[in-house]
Amino acid sequence: MKVIVCGAGQVGTSVARYLSEENISVSIIDPSIEVLQELNNIDILTVQGSATYIKILEASGIAEADAILAVTRSDEVNMLICQIAASLYNTPLKIARIRNQEYLSSKWSSLYNRDNIPVDVIISPEREVASYIAENLSYTGGFDMFSLFDGVAQSIATLCTADSDLNGQPIKVLHLLHSNIPIKIMAIGRDRRTLVPNEETILQPNDVVHFIVKKNQLHDALALFGHEHTELSRLLIVGGGAVGFSLAKHLEHENSDLIVKLLESNKSRAETIAPRLRKAIVLHGKGLDKELLLEANIQATDTVVSVTNDENVNVLMSLFAKEFSVKRTLALVNSDMYIPLSSALKINALIHPHKITILSILKHIRSRRDLKTIHTLPDHSWELMEIQVQEDVEATGLTAEEVYKKTYGHVVAILRDDGVVFADKSIQLHKGDSVAVLIKPQHRRKLENLFASTHQFF
Incomplete structure (x- = not known):
């Protein structure tokens, strides 16, 4: 299999690394020679130049490519790359990252087909992240969710709470006493490392338990670790950017009974998104403003999701929310430095937008192979x-x-x-x-x- 990656940013280089390690032939195109030189330690072909130039595409091996991934900084360039790949080379799979929400309006859905703009798969990072958060919100106490076997089973992580009857018990007791809820504990996060347990491994409070369960038994499985399912009724979103706005829109459509409030620090942005939301209440101000949080009735809020552009603010917001006895917090982060601290900081879930985007891209490429999916545990071990x-x-x-x-x-x-x-x-x-x-x-x-x-x- 041969894949052409256009754009050597964080997403493009990460995808190229993964595919190269899987013995796939990969070429990556980028205008910056400095960026490409950083990839010299990977077994891939690097080509300097614009991916819209025919000679550059030819040099990358486009004629033999099974797939092309366009993840440059420009939506328009990404669409043009797919157009060239389809028109001149009949490339079987064409994937484009498109960020501008105007291009993604349902009014223009017929635009992306073989007769118009031939993009087979559109990757919208903001929508991917919003959808991921929304799914995590559906399961009390669950995070780092990942579907297996076309959705029949679910890989999920949870904290083993002090209230769980499983504390101090070996894993074999779980299987003996709860055989009606079959689960497979595959890994445990403890003391900043991840271990693979056996039947004699004793569960401890605050263990991060990674397990697999049939999707229709997820709620029951989470309850075993002290997370009784409660319907989400009040949600506060901090950050009204593309992710926060997409999440609010998604939840309005999926859960008509949910009360959603959204805090946005930029007044102009707040005024722009407010009329585009049917039910969500948009408040102007900073998430770390105590008076504003009290006005938003944070003390009666079930969950706080912080998705501003500043990961430090998001983490601080999650800690601040816990001071108001908010049960569940999710924070968007772009680096890995908070991963080993998330349990100690009592942040229920860290959301990595680049990781979510990369996994989505890889899923589409791997769907054409016997290797269907790869999910990386949070500490990458x-x-x-x-x-x-x-x-x-x-x-x-x-x-x-x-x-x-x-x-x-x-x-x-x-x-x-x-x-x-x-x-x-x-x-x-x-x-x-x-x-x-x-x-x-x-x-x-x-x-x-x-x-x-x-x-x-x-």
Whole structure:
């Protein structure tokens, strides 16, 4: 498989790194030679220049490309790149990042097709993040959510609270006492590190528990860790930028009973978005203004979501909200420095917009391969992979224990005959299985080779 990446910003370079590690041929185009030189340690082809120039695209190998990803700073350039790829090279998959919400209006949905602007997949980071936050808000106590097996199962994280009956108990007790709610605990975050547990591992208060469960049992599973489901009734959004506004619009459409208030520090922006929201109340002011928060009735608020452009403000806002006894806080951050502190700071979820965008892009590219998804745990120490077992691969017939010995990967769940099976070390892999495997990034290639077809490498 060959992929052309246009734009060597944070998203473009991250996608290129991931794909290169998966033995995919990658070319990346950017006008800046300095930026491209920073990628010399990656096994990719770098091409300096504008991705709208035919000779530059030719140099990148566009004629043989299976997919092109346009993530330059300009929406218009990204659309033009897809147009050139379709018109001159008939590139099968064309993905464009488009930020301007005017281009994304439902009125213009017919614009993006083969006969007009041939973009197969539109990536709107703000809408992706808003949708991700909205899904996290649906499950009390849950965060870092990720769908598996086309939505049949869910990977999710939660804090094991002091009120949970599981505190001080080994994991095997969970399975014995709650066999009607089958879950697979695949990792535990404790003392700023992530460990893979066994049946004898004892759960402790404030453990960050990463587990897999059937989606229709999510609420029941979270309750085991002390998070009884409560319907969200009052929400405060701090920051009325593209993410905050998109989230408010999304929630208005999905939950008509939810009371949403939005704080925006820029008066002009507040006046712009207020009439575009049907129910949400827009207040002008800073989120850290105590008087304004009292006016917004923060003490009666269930959840505060802080999505300003300043990650430090977002984290401080989450801490401030806890002082008003807000049960749940979510903060948007762009760096990793707060990850090891999130539990100590009692922030319920950190939202990483770049990570969400990257995973969305990778999902579309990987959908054309047997390797379907990869989800990285928050501290980046482990990855959750979903791989299809083909007939002519070495993995067929192996037990989970044998897979671990060959790859150091932990088989955690299997989709078989439309049912989810949580793996133990003796379970055997069958042709047609979809397999979820937890593995360290440095061992990923071993796992991919084990599942590689003898006729074609993914």
